[in-house]
Amino acid sequence: MQGAFKAPCLPFKPYLGIAMDMTEIHVIKQHLIDPEICIRCNTCEATCPVGAITHDALNYVVDADKCNFCMDCISPCPTGSIDNWRTLPRVRAYSVAEQFTWEELPPELSPEELAAEGVAAGALPDIEPVAPDLPAAVTGEAVFNSGQYGASVPPWSAAHGYTNLYGPKAAAKFITATVTGNVRVTEVGAQAGSDYDTHHIVLDFGRMPFPVLEGQSIGIVPPGVDASGRPHHARQYSIASPRNGERPGYNNLSLTIKRVLEDHQGKPVRGVASNYMCDLQVGDTVQVIGPFGASFLMPNHPRSNIVMICTGTGSAPMRAMTEWRRRLRTSGKFEGGKLMLFFGARTQQELPYFGPLQSLPRDFIDINFAFSRTPGAPKRYVQDVMRERTADLARLLQEPDTYFYVCGLKSMEEGVVLALRDVAWQAGLDWEALGAALKREGRLHLETY
Secondary structure: OOOOOOOOOOOOOOOOOOOOOHHHOOEEEEEEOOOOOOOOOOHHHHHOOOOOEEEOOOOEEEOOOOOOOOOOOOOOOOOOOOOEEEEEEHHHOOOHHHHHOOOOOOOOOOHHHHHHOOOOOOOOOOOOOOOOOOOEOOOOOEOOOHHHHOOOOOOOOOOOOOOOOEOOOOOEOOEEEEEEEEEEOOOOEOOEOHHHOEEEEEEEOOOOOOOOOOOOEEEEEOOOEOOOOOEOOOEEEEEOOOOOOOOOOOOEEEEEEEOOOEOOOOOEOOOHHHHHHHOOOOOOEEEEEEEEOOOOOOOOOOOOEEEEEEEHHHHHHHHHHHHHHHHHHHHOOOOOOOEEEEEEEOOHHHOOOHHHHHOOOOOOOEEEEEEOOOOOOOOOOHHHHHHHOHHHHHHHHOOOOEEEEEEEOHHHHHHHHHHHHHHHHHOOOOHHHHHHHHHHOOOEEEEEO
16 A cells, blocks of 8 residues: 555664563564454454454554454454464564554564564564453353354355455455446335435446355445545445346346444444445446455355344345345255344334345245334344244254354344344253354354444
């Protein structure tokens, strides 16, 4: 990228005038995140069990004082930006404040620079893993950690997904796509204001190769610069179309994007990328990086069951999986298993694709809606509806060919996994053993933000 390393990093120099004992120099292999290829998807921060990862408006960073080298964040990262390390004296570890200023990673220290700092050749880093510092509940028990059950490996039968074909450190930094469709997929009505404005956007890549799979995502690079004068970083969006394109046989894909008009605290703010994308016209072009994602992929073997649990635009990968199964079923090329969908939104008007979902055959997919803000009706969330379907979910939980996918706001994740745990308990299943198997076998995937 343009510009050199910007961190106010002082050159490494020995402590002059002080006799140093090499055995007393503590060495750290510091965990760092590459700001050039990070797409700010929040996967690492959501996964870290000790709260070592945080972010500001510019960068995601790792606190060296908290990181316990558990490696839980490595596999889920869709870009590989999380897998970076620097060996240096512990007293010289890069602070969180320093990392927030970076536009690229600092260079590795040479053996000569390490020696000048008193680090002996071949010195091993101090690695002192500590138990995850999870908060305690009022009862004194550890708070339920839903993230520990999320798989970081794909189903055994998943197709191979290509990743990072285009991006800051790839051979081609961007690929240009042309908008060939942009339609609103939430209802326009008395209760459906502009804050429910969700669009289905189709991008065509022409003759440039851009292979994708259901469950993968791409990065959209908005034009212009931020308040600091830096180019906007990419925003990540899940692909809503199957592997052979939104229009079968064409080199295209679709996205499901909600216009952002407020932040998580309810303060008015216009999302840079979401508003840019929702306002695009047919014929406009956009810059794309990716694709990303190697674990949130669907199974391909016959009779495999898929249970999809989502809210809002978290429906994008679920639409992709459902449509691929539907096309295989129509062509007679797939001996399919059961498809089950739990889909939550505040109101029916806010739920994307509500109309098309009604037209899917009931012997093809079992659809369950949950609305939390319907006037005159009690609040119902996806986990509530899951508990209502305990008998069916219990049977699926016991099937080794059943795969669970959860996508949506981070706030839904704990409730969903707790519902699965309760279903297992009511069926007399050992949840800890089952949860470990779901993770190990790539059968429970959590993608929340």
